[in-house]
Amino acid sequence: MSRKAHAIIDLNAIRHNYQLARKARPGGRTVAVVKANAYGHGALAVAHALAHDADAFAVASVEEAVELREGGIHQPILLLEGPFDQADVEAIHAYQLWTVAHHAAQVDALAKLPTATRTQVWLKIDSGMHRLGVPLDQVSALHARLCAMPQVTEVVLMTHFACADEPGHALNARQLEAFTAATRGLEGPRSLANSAALLSLPAALADWQRPGLMLYGASPFETHLPDYPTLQPAMSLCSELIAVREVSAGETVGYGASWTASQPTRVGTVAMGYGDGLHRQARPGTPVLVDGHRCTLIGRVSMDMVTVDLSAAPAAQPGSPIVFWGPGLPIEEVAPCYQSIPYTLTTCLTPRVHRVYKGNNQ
Ligand SMILES: *Cc1c(COP(=O)(O)O)cnc(C)c1O
16 A cells, blocks of 8 residues: 555444444344445455344345355345336345335336245335335235235335434334334244434434444434434544645645635645545634644645645645544544535545455454
């Protein structure tokens, strides 16, 4: 690794956070959501770190599922959006996947699977988010069809909340009610909770929980909840200073000359830019750690580099370590400075950022 833009991923933290998620509902089961390359943390490494613990994994596409299967993951793998085409349906058989069915045509497609197939189907119900899911009045008929299929071992009834990150939002209660009414009397396990619901909506805890973000140690909430469990941040986004200069008062820094020094300022240049996934919307004043000291970004984020006001780290020099977020600089705190949320900060990191793993992989 010559260019030092890298993300340190603490696998022990991910294991710790998975156990916290599991404790929310003793006796329940917990599918670890590792879609989008485990929110940028590396799906295969995360899945191997959880291989002894996780009841199942969830991904967004067959490609993501195949990466895990071919990488040696034997747990159930759930396709969160179900099959997109006939080749995906065949992959459910070939790779022994579990699948969501979120509309009637997917149920039709699953009916044509070879009868030797054994898959678990999660019937996704639109309880009010209006993005995916079967309408409430189709639930019992589709459930009955799925239950009658020889290929289907079990039907899980699932739904997804639109506003679980706002625990007091009225839509949460409405969705719970709609789901409960539509599934009344139907057999099978239930699954409602993502991270935010798992942490804040006890009524949403059911047979299966589906945490994603919290596994990576980030909070889905904008404001801190009072009895929030101690998640451990899993990622530190790091690099180093590659140049340092003195800039006189009145001089500008970076593209567009968007930042002007109001006094003589030591400016550092860091090997990290939007080509690494660092958001270009970063506001001037966004905190970064330089040698452990809190400094601030100045000027525009460019493709490969970003500039820092080194006033708070006078000893910094080329080679000094930089942390954009991680233990000591919570991703929840920096996300608004990038006009974003923790989900996108880690998920948008590009392959150019080396992922370095710590915490023994079992
Ligand atoms: C992504 C996803 C999750 C995980 O959500 P988090 O907010 O990251 O916990 C759970 N369920 C479904 C259906 C998802 O698509």
